Amino acid sequence: MMGRTIFIDPGRCIGCQACVSACRECDSHRGKSMIHLDYPDEGHTVASLPTVCMHCEDPVAPCAEVCPADAILVTADGVVQQADTTRCIGCANCVNACPFGVPKIDLQAKLQMKCNLCYDRTAYGLAPMCATVCPTGALFYGTVEELKAERPGVQVADSFTFGDVVVKTGVAMVVPADKVQWPVPGGLPIVQINGADVT
Amino acid sequence: MTAEQHRATVPLDPSIAPPGTRNFRDAGGIPADRWHADQTGETLVPTHCCFCGVQCGMYLRVDRGGKVFGVEPRNHDINRMRLCPKGINAYQQVNHPDRLTAPLMRRSRDEPFREASWEEALDFTVSEIRRIQSACGNDAFGLLGGASLFSEKTYLVGKFARVALRTRHVDYNGRLCMVSAAGANKLAFGIDRAGNPFSDILLTDCLLIAGSNVGECFPVMTQYVWGARDRGASLIVVDPRETAVARTADIHVALKPGTDSAFFNAVLNVVVEEGLTDEAYLAEHTTGWAEVRAKAAEYPPSRAAEICGVPAEQIVQVARTFAGAGKAMAWHARGIEHHSQGVENCLTVINLCVATGNIGRPGAGYGTITGQGNGQGGREHGQKSDLLPGGRSIMNEEHRRQICEIWGIEESDLPPAGTSMMEMVWQMQRGEIRGLIGICNNPFVSLPNYRVVKEGYDAVEFHAQFDFFLSETAANAHVVFPVTTWAEDEGVMANAEARVVKHNKAQEPPPGVRTDTWVMCQLAQRLGAGDKFAFAGSREVFEELRIASAGTVNDYYGITYERLEETGGIAWPCPSTDHPGTPRLFEDGRTYHADGRIHLQVVDWHPPMDPYSDEYPMSLTTGRTVAHFLSGNQTRRLGALVEQTPRPWVEVHPSLGFRSGDPVRVVTRRGSEVFPALVTEAIRPDTVFVPYHWPVPTSANALTVDALDPRSKIPEYKVCACRIEAGEEVDIVPSPPVAPGHTAYPETQVSRTDPLPPTSPQGRGTAERS
Numbered sequence: 001m002m003g004r005t006i007f008i009d010p011g012r013c014i015g016c017q018a019c020v021s022a023c024r025e026c027d028s029h030r031g032k033s034m035i036h037l038d039y040p041d042e043g044h045t046v047a048s049l050p051t052v053c054m055h056c057e058d059p060v061a062p063c064a065e066v067c068p069a070d071a072i073l074v075t076a077d078g079v080v081q082q083a084d085t086t087r088c089i090g091c092a093n094c095v096n097a098c099p100f101g102v103p104k105i106d107l108q109a110k111l112q113m114k115c116n117l118c119y120d121r122t123a124y125g126l127a128p129m130c131a132t133v134c135p136t137g138a139l140f141y142g143t144v145e146e147l148k149a150e151r152p153g154v155q156v157a158d159s160f161t162f163g164d165v166v167v168k169t170g171v172a173m174v175v176p177a178d179k180v181q182w183p184v185p186g187g188l189p190i191v192q193i194n195g196a197d198v199t
Numbered sequence: 200m201t202a203e204q205h206r207a208t209v210p211l212d213p214s215i216a217p218p219g220t221r222n223f224r225d226a227g228g229i230p231a232d233r234w235h236a237d238q239t240g241e242t243l244v245p246t247h248c249c250f251c252g253v254q255c256g257m258y259l260r261v262d263r264g265g266k267v268f269g270v271e272p273r274n275h276d277i278n279r280m281r282l283c284p285k286g287i288n289a290y291q292q293v294n295h296p297d298r299l300t301a302p303l304m305r306r307s308r309d310e311p312f313r314e315a316s317w318e319e320a321l322d323f324t325v326s327e328i329r330r331i332q333s334a335c336g337n338d339a340f341g342l343l344g345g346a347s348l349f350s351e352k353t354y355l356v357g358k359f360a361r362v363a364l365r366t367r368h369v370d371y372n373g374r375l376c377m378v379s380a381a382g383a384n385k386l387a388f389g390i391d392r393a394g395n396p397f398s399d400i401l402l403t404d405c406l407l408i409a410g411s412n413v414g415e416c417f418p419v420m421t422q423y424v425w426g427a428r429d430r431g432a433s434l435i436v437v438d439p440r441e442t443a444v445a446r447t448a449d450i451h452v453a454l455k456p457g458t459d460s461a462f463f464n465a466v467l468n469v470v471v472e473e474g475l476t477d478e479a480y481l482a483e484h485t486t487g488w489a490e491v492r493a494k495a496a497e498y499p500p501s502r503a504a505e506i507c508g509v510p511a512e513q514i515v516q517v518a519r520t521f522a523g524a525g526k527a528m529a530w531h532a533r534g535i536e537h538h539s540q541g542v543e544n545c546l547t548v549i550n551l552c553v554a555t556g557n558i559g560r561p562g563a564g565y566g567t568i569t570g571q572g573n574g575q576g577g578r579e580h581g582q583k584s585d586l587l588p589g590g591r592s593i594m595n596e597e598h599r600r601q602i603c604e605i606w607g608i609e610e611s612d613l614p615p616a617g618t619s620m621m622e623m624v625w626q627m628q629r630g631e632i633r634g635l636i637g638i639c640n641n642p643f644v645s646l647p648n649y650r651v652v653k654e655g656y657d658a659v660e661f662h663a664q665f666d667f668f669l670s671e672t673a674a675n676a677h678v679v680f681p682v683t684t685w686a687e688d689e690g691v692m693a694n695a696e697a698r699v700v701k702h703n704k705a706q707e708p709p710p711g712v713r714t715d716t717w718v719m720c721q722l723a724q725r726l727g728a729g730d731k732f733a734f735a736g737s738r739e740v741f742e743e744l745r746i747a748s749a750g751t752v753n754d755y756y757g758i759t760y761e762r763l764e765e766t767g768g769i770a771w772p773c774p775s776t777d778h779p780g781t782p783r784l785f786e787d788g789r790t791y792h793a794d795g796r797i798h799l800q801v802v803d804w805h806p807p808m809d810p811y812s813d814e815y816p817m818s819l820t821t822g823r824t825v826a827h828f829l830s831g832n833q834t835r836r837l838g839a840l841v842e843q844t845p846r847p848w849v850e851v852h853p854s855l856g857f858r859s860g861d862p863v864r865v866v867t868r869r870g871s872e873v874f875p876a877l878v879t880e881a882i883r884p885d886t887v888f889v890p891y892h893w894p895v896p897t898s899a900n901a902l903t904v905d906a907l908d909p910r911s912k913i914p915e916y917k918v919c920a921c922r923i924e925a926g927e928e929v930d931i932v933p934s935p936p937v938a939p940g941h942t943a944y945p946e947t948q949v950s951r952t953d954p955l956p957p958t959s960p961q962g963r964g965t966a967e968r969s
Binding site: 011012013014015016017018020021022024025044045046047048127129132133134135136137150151152154 | 881
């Protein structure tokens with residue numbers, strides 16, 4: 001069962017970007033935010049959701065698996081770290097491998113950058129900065145029991161399908177209680193490959 | 200590569216930057232990471248955010264050198280660690296390179312500013328005050344304060360005006376904020392504050408939010424809204440726009456701007472018709488119910504539906520949901536208050552709460568959502584033109600006598616009531632007010648009808664401004680006094696719950712900077728009233744404020760700095776030092792009127808003051824964005840917030856035929872300005888929205904009407920007649936003025952003209968349908 005982790009609840013997100021600002025303030029990120037906001041239905045609604053690293057568990061961190069420089073460390077407690085700057089070659093393999101679109105490449109520095117679950121804070125029992133400040137609780141840090149105590153009836157998912165592949169993650173998503181599917185379909189449907197319609 | 204070099208080369212993250220913004224300087228700010236310092240040996244100073252009326256607890260991180268360099272969340276009762284982007288970035292203004300560190304002075308507006316000594320600036324100011332007052336009378340000099348000041352300073356503003364300047368003309372920028380709610384609460388309940396604490400929201404069965412974009416204006420309050428929803432409460436949102444909270448509401452009433460009182464009268468009509476009133480409560484605790492009921496009968500849902508542009512069935516649904524809930528609450532903000540009938544709009548909400556018996560119980564009541572940090576406390580102790588300390592009326596002989604006794608002045612020396620902020624500008628325009636001191640306000644951006652404001656200020660012979668950045672208004676002054684930020688002084692503020700909280704000093708002011716208290720005391724001394732202003736700092740002023748408020752409705756006597764440190768905040772009235780404060784009003788069924796009853800008021804809807812016509816058929820409404828605060832004098836200098844929302848836009852419905860990014864000219868009877876379009880279904884087809892934090896040439900307030908509510912004198916920001924047409928160019932990033940010698944970021948002054956598509960913090964992006 002999942003331990004203390006981040007739960008993302010898109011239904012509560014107001015798109016304020018407090019998480020983005022807070023991520024910049026985290027000492028391990030030094031002025032650079034590792035979160036971004038996604039707007040799934042722009043122009044029609046104001047819906048938004050924060051995207052953080054999902055810290056994949058099974059298969060173990062696709063980004064780390066494909067890293068040719070062995071730069072991405074996965075700690076014993078399941079946190080997928082940002083690429084080690086002394087090993088990262090900026091090849092972007094991790095960007096291509098991530099099913100959630102999380103790692104970014106700083107093209108000038110030729111370095112990968114991603115969320116490391118505020119390891120400087122979580123290692124000492126503090127919540128990550130983004131989940132600490134999130135004004136609405138769209139990012140919640142704790143155990144699933146703590147989440148359920150605060151939000152009766154909440155339903156969470158930590159497995160996502162991408163075609164035939166199932167990815168189990170360390171970070172969980174809140175899903176609508178009346179539309180429980182397990183695992184949750186992840187990513188966007190593939191409609192074209194090299195211009196050919198595959199629907 | 201060192202870590203420093205690495206940080207210096209990191210480009211702006213494209214996932215958070217607005218389209219077309221290549222780096223922070225394109226966006227007009229300073230880098231968000233500029234303020235990181237050596238962490239070893241840091242200390243955490245507990246305080247509160249300087250911005251909105253939620254007053255979130257936070258720690259300021261202070262380095263070994265005594266400088267503020269960061270923020271850390273604080274588990275305060277109000278916000279439980281939560282912070283919004285403004286709160287997270289607020290610390291960056293404390294040691295910002297744009298800070299004013301020496302008085303700026305010039306003898307005429309034709310000259311450039313030069314740095315002056317404090318002695319010279321103070322002496323010049325006093326000589327100008329004396330010159331104008333001896334030639335034209337004491338009332339020819341005015342004072343405009345601000346509701347972002349600590350309560351001690353707002354108390355001092357009122358006293359300084361009446362005792363040192365001896366003028367009737369004092370008012371404050373809270374006049375632009377929540378005076379309509381204050382007026383309504385005073386009329387109905389005899390007390391000017393919210394009835395319930397935020398925590399009651401978690402206990403309610405039905406939450407009605409009227410005219411408040413909680414997600415952007417008070418993000419931290421959203422946790423209470425979502426908490427109520429988690430426990431099964433219904434959520435009703437009344438707002439012309441589909442805001443983030445409206446999106447999730449059980450009922451979203453997207454009414455036409457300026458029709459709120461018709462809507463709430465109609466809801467009350469249904470409540471009466473369906474027998475959902477609490478007649479026992481009404482009989483025992485109210486006056487005026489028969490008249491209110493008779494007036495509501497004139498607003499059947501069919502009539503209101505026509506006025507408001509919403510389905511009649513929705514009005515019935517709102518009435519049944521609100522009145523049918525066991526415990527219901529209504530919270531409202533500027534959306535219903537910024538109107539020429541703002542007081543009346545609030546009264547109709549009160550009528551609904553009272554008629555359904557939803558007053559004075561856990562989870563049942565009403566609240567007003569304060570815009571400025573001290574919007575609540577800022578008027579309680581005499582800064583407002585008609586109020587004396589403790590909320591006393593300046594027209595009441597007994598109240599005047601009490602205050603004169605405390606201040607040690609003759610009753611005949613206490614001036615009568617003055618006029619409101621906008622009226623003072625009109626008086627400036629007419630030459631009736633010839634000199635002005637402004638403290639912590641920026642009317643060039645925040646007042647409606649910019650042309651009139653500019654004319655008024657240009658006509659003033661002498662203008663001094665207190666500020667820590669050179670605001671657009673300060674740039675028009677003769678003297679600018681550099682004063683402290685909230686982190687460099689101590690004092691109290693009252694949040695939207697009327698909970699008084701203590702702000703603590705985190706660092707010494709930069710050399711050359713003084714507190715507002717010091718400056719006012721120095722001016723008073725030079726004006727011959729030094730014995731009445733012998734205050735060493737906030738603590739001494741607060742002690743006098745406590746005494747001045749004792750025995751009034753706004754009783755602070757039992758609140759001390761020590762108690763605030765221990766408790767994390769005390770809600771007034773608090774008449775003795777062993778009194779726990781009053782988080783929830785009317786629990787004993789009594790109000791603060793002499794008869795203890797709620798005085799219900801009859802309200803008739805009337806149309807907005809700026810009439811629609813064939814030439815101006817649409818509504819323009821204005822409001823905030825999450826990244827900016829009021830006139831933006833502070834937030835438009837902070838990199839992360841500028842990156843997030845660098846420029847205003849105009850929200851238009853897809854049916855109007857524009858594409859996102861098109862330059863759209865918004866034309867009203869006051870003028871016209873061009874904004875990039877943000878095409879979205881989240882707004883009514885007959886309404887456009889422009890956020891108001893920016894100055895000309897992209898100023899919403901260059902377009903809004905300077906019509907006032909006759910009772911509260913609040914301007915009608917939320918509705919005026921307009922038309923829209925294709926525009927030719929867009930000025931994108933208006934930057935705040937920078938004082939001489941503060942040219943560290945000249946690129947921020949460049950404004951771009953290419954019409955890039957805007958983004959909003961909530962991603963109301965493209966109209967392209969996939």
